[in-house]
Amino acid sequence: MVLNKLLFFIFCCSMSFFHQDMDLLKSYEKSIRKTIKKQVGITDAEVSFHLMQDGREKSEFYQVLTAESSLGYLMIKEVRACDLNGCNNKNKETSLEGEYYDVATLVNNQGIIIFTKVLNYFSDYGYEISSKRYLTQYKNKSVCQFAQQPLAVDGISGATISYNALIDSLNEFCDFLDDK
Amino acid sequence: MRVIIPFLLCLVFLSHLSAQTIDFENDRSIANLFIKMYGEIQYYQEVDTDTYRPGKLDAKRVVALFGYQFSRNTQFITEWELEHGNEMFVEQAFIKHKLKNNLSLKAGVLLIPMGNINENHEPTNFFSVDRPIIDRNLVPSTWRDIGIGVTGVFPTASLKYQAYLVNGLVGYKEGEGLFQASNTFRGGRQKGIKTILSGMPSFSGQLEYFGLSKTKIGLSIYSGLSNTDAYSGLPKDNSPAVLSADSTVVYSTMTGLHANSVIGQNVVRGQLIYNVNADNVYAYNAKTGSDLGKSQLGAYVEYGRYFDKDQQWMGFLRYSYFDENLINTDLINTWKDHHYFTFGFNYQPVNGALFKIDAILYDFDRPEDRRLFINTGIGVWF
Numbered sequence: 001m002v003l004n005k006l007l008f009f010i011f012c013c014s015m016s017f018f019h020q021d022m023d024l025l026k027s028y029e030k031s032i033r034k035t036i037k038k039q040v041g042i043t044d045a046e047v048s049f050h051l052m053q054d055g056r057e058k059s060e061f062y063q064v065l066t067a068e069s070s071l072g073y074l075m076i077k078e079v080r081a082c083d084l085n086g087c088n089n090k091n092k093e094t095s096l097e098g099e100y101y102d103v104a105t106l107v108n109n110q111g112i113i114i115f116t117k118v119l120n121y122f123s124d125y126g127y128e129i130s131s132k133r134y135l136t137q138y139k140n141k142s143v144c145q146f147a148q149q150p151l152a153v154d155g156i157s158g159a160t161i162s163y164n165a166l167i168d169s170l171n172e173f174c175d176f177l178d179d180k
Numbered sequence: 181m182r183v184i185i186p187f188l189l190c191l192v193f194l195s196h197l198s199a200q201t202i203d204f205e206n207d208r209s210i211a212n213l214f215i216k217m218y219g220e221i222q223y224y225q226e227v228d229t230d231t232y233r234p235g236k237l238d239a240k241r242v243v244a245l246f247g248y249q250f251s252r253n254t255q256f257i258t259e260w261e262l263e264h265g266n267e268m269f270v271e272q273a274f275i276k277h278k279l280k281n282n283l284s285l286k287a288g289v290l291l292i293p294m295g296n297i298n299e300n301h302e303p304t305n306f307f308s309v310d311r312p313i314i315d316r317n318l319v320p321s322t323w324r325d326i327g328i329g330v331t332g333v334f335p336t337a338s339l340k341y342q343a344y345l346v347n348g349l350v351g352y353k354e355g356e357g358l359f360q361a362s363n364t365f366r367g368g369r370q371k372g373i374k375t376i377l378s379g380m381p382s383f384s385g386q387l388e389y390f391g392l393s394k395t396k397i398g399l400s401i402y403s404g405l406s407n408t409d410a411y412s413g414l415p416k417d418n419s420p421a422v423l424s425a426d427s428t429v430v431y432s433t434m435t436g437l438h439a440n441s442v443i444g445q446n447v448v449r450g451q452l453i454y455n456v457n458a459d460n461v462y463a464y465n466a467k468t469g470s471d472l473g474k475s476q477l478g479a480y481v482e483y484g485r486y487f488d489k490d491q492q493w494m495g496f497l498r499y500s501y502f503d504e505n506l507i508n509t510d511l512i513n514t515w516k517d518h519h520y521f522t523f524g525f526n527y528q529p530v531n532g533a534l535f536k537i538d539a540i541l542y543d544f545d546r547p548e549d550r551r552l553f554i555n556t557g558i559g560v561w562f
Binding site for chain 2: 119120127132133
């Protein structure tokens with residue numbers, strides 16, 4: 001009987017985790033495949049995405065497989081953006097206000113970042129975080145080092161919320177990798 | 181009972197999940213509403229050893245901003261401003277709708293993208309007590325009007341663009357010319373209040389590049405005919421009257437280049453604004469008695485330094501230049517160029533609350549026109 005309860009509970013929770021049905025990947029798969037091809041040199045046809053978990057918030061985690069092996073893990077996440085007329089309020093990162101941006105991060109099997117890419121930036125403010133040049137500094141760093149060393153990369157003046165939200169998303173990715 | 185307990189636990193878990201998520205599907209979700217405020221209260225005191233000069237204290241503006249995110253792709257934003265304690269304005273009121281990645285449609289009362297300040301005009305975004313002089317006397321901040329256009333960000337190219345068609349400035353209304361040399365177009369802002377559109381809308385656009393390390397640069401343009409009420413009620417076959425009304429219109433093109441750089445505790449900002457009016461400005465001046473110049477140039481460069489890592493204390497210096505008529509080709513040679521020197525300090529005990537003090541030396545190169553102001557004020561943004 002206890003086992004039945006446990007199974008039912010696990011089923012309910014599983015349903016809650018898997019309700020999104022890969023929405024973010026559907027939106028950005030072409031762009032992500034193109035970036036993987038550019039960064040890793042693997043052609044589109046060789047890469048497949050295996051959904052592992054929809055995350056705590058608007059995020060999706062995938063194992064990225066090639067024909068022969070696992071390339072690593074991918075997180076696609078909708079994170080908090082700076083919003084109307086400002087990005088500096090340090091108390092706002094955890095609020096539920098409505099603006100967002102979408103980001104993809106690919107790590108190898110050891111958790112080292114292969115790329116971080118902003119896929120879509122809706123807000124009028126804080127868009128500096130999406131700069132390709134800025135995001136390059138995340139490459140080759142462990143996705144788990146930001147929890148201990150938030151200054152492992154430079155923040156962006158005038159885009160504090162977007163920066164902190166990006167760091168939070170990497171920490172969430174690290175938690176996922178630890179738990180998987 | 182055996183099923184209910186885990187089921188309830190599950191519901192609690194699900195509700196917890198939904199509380200952590202922006203709920204775009206629930207159209208009554210309070211989480212999709214956002215509210216912000218900013219305000220400025222200022223004290224200006226001219227320092228004059230020979231003449232009494234009363235100081236001025238002003239509750240310059242208290243502003244509330246409201247936004248509502250209807251869905252992932254659609255939002256409405258509005259900004260209501262109470263100026264000087266008794267004037268109410270709508271500074272922004274627009275719908276922004278994402279058509280696709282990198283392309284959003286925006287329509288309503290829009291801010292004109294020009295230079296550093298007009299779009300980012302909250303007191304935490306500039307160091308001086310009041311907005312920089314160039315952003316008042318040349319760029320008529322807060323410059324806004326009703327229009328429609330597109331905007332978007334290209335992350336891989338590090339570019340943001342904006343392109344709008346907006347109702348232009350009004351240069352002539354109720355028998356009076358509204359443009360003048362000292363503050364250019366400031367008197368001609370329509371502010372979305374029962375505006376006149378007597379010709380074609382104006383074009384306003386901006387391109388910003390943020391791919392440089394710690395630096396952002398932007399190029400802005402505004403071009404169009406000013407509006408007038410002089411055509412109102414004129415028969416279209418009355419050529420002399422229409423020609424006379426034509427003299428109340430000015431065609432202007434304003435371009436701006438701005439740059440911001442933040443390196444550690446150092447901030448460097450610069451801005452260059454150039455406006456040129458078509459030759460009909462001479463007819464405009466003759467008709468209205470105004471003294472608007474053929475062209476205007478305004479520029480400033482400023483350096484600020486935070487004294488501590490928490491960015492509570494900072495000092496800044498700014499040099500500004502404003503030429504009311506750069507190409508002084510007409511007969512009335514009364515226009516001046518102005519040099520301003522500003523320096524001051526900011527104290528920000530907590531993020532979003534500022535105490536400011538500065539000194540501005542006007543026309544320091546001309547002893548007969550030289551004026552010194554000491555200003556102080558507070559600014560909040562939250």
